[in-house]
């Protein structure tokens with residue numbers, strides 16, 4: 001598995017395993033979570049994506065139970081987590097409305113809670129989950145620098161940020177932002193043309209792609225769909241599974257995108273790295289893109 005360097009101190013596996021759906025699995029036992037982590041590690045997938053809000057603020061704790069039981073796992077993993085979404089659930093059940101909180105107080109307490117729930121001493125990558133329209137960039141930037149200086153967080157990035165959000169926040173930070181986690185898939189490919197990938201590519205920053213299978217919707221398209229037909233043909237020609245073609249399409253792009261995969265199914269987890277085997281030349285990339293667009297490029 002290729003690795004992507006975020007800075008001199010940290011690199012991540014090219015494919016990341018996302019834990020948004022961890023709590024949706026009927027089995028959230030430490031044994032099952034450990035089996036998922038080990039299935040990833042066996043393929044060189046060492047980077048794991050969390051967020052405070054996942055599973056109604058419970059997914060970090062589910063991971064934490066496993067890391068407490070099997071602490072040796074932690075040394076083989078890089079852990080990404082996120083903060084700033086406050087939704088009326090779990091520890092915020094008393095809130096009247098869903099909102100974003102990028103205040104210093106919220107960032108500091110969110111980091112402490114994530115560390116405690118996951119039973120870890122340091123978060124490898126902390127992401128600001130959503131751009132906050134009420135952000136005081138000077139306060140947020142200083143708070144993010146502070147959690148890095150304290151050693152509680154190794155690196156900081158963002159998620160779902162536009163260029164203007166990125167520029168505003170970075171202007172108030174000493175610590176460079178290391179990534180932007182954005183939605184990219186054959187079902188949501190606008191990032192390749194609306195500037196979201198271009199500004200990261202220009203800066204040599206590797207993006208992360210969330211929901212690379214469109215949250216599963218790409219897998220369940222009707223059989224007469226051109227995109228599905230094209231994916232199926234390529235999968236058959238190259239003797240790989242369907243999902244691998246969709247993931248390889250993202251990874252083939254020169255922006256060095258890291259897909260964040262979300263399956264809970266152990267046998268699917270075991271084959272996530274198959275995407276590395278897919279050959280995706282320019283013509284094949286455009287064949288899939290054309291099928292996704294529904295028309296040829298102008």
Ligand SMILES: NC(=O)c1ccc[n+]([C@@H]2O[C@H](COP(=O)([O-])OP(=O)(O)OC[C@H]3O[C@@H](n4cnc5c(N)ncnc54)[C@H](OP(=O)(O)O)[C@@H]3O)[C@@H](O)[C@H]2O)c1
Pocket residue numbers: 017018019020021049050129159160181182209210211212213214215216217219242243260261262263264265268
């Ligand atoms: N930053 C953000 O705002 C944001 C937003 C959304 C997600 N994320 C991150 O991105 C990660 C991935 O998101 P996602 O779960 O929507 O990603 P995904 O990989 O696009 O979709 C996974 C879903 O597809 C289903 N699926 C159906 N057929 C599949 C197949 N052949 N192979 C694999 N999966 C198949 C899975 O079901 P089974 O479990 O039954 O396989 C699962 O429900 C999340 O865990 C989270 O870490 C971030």
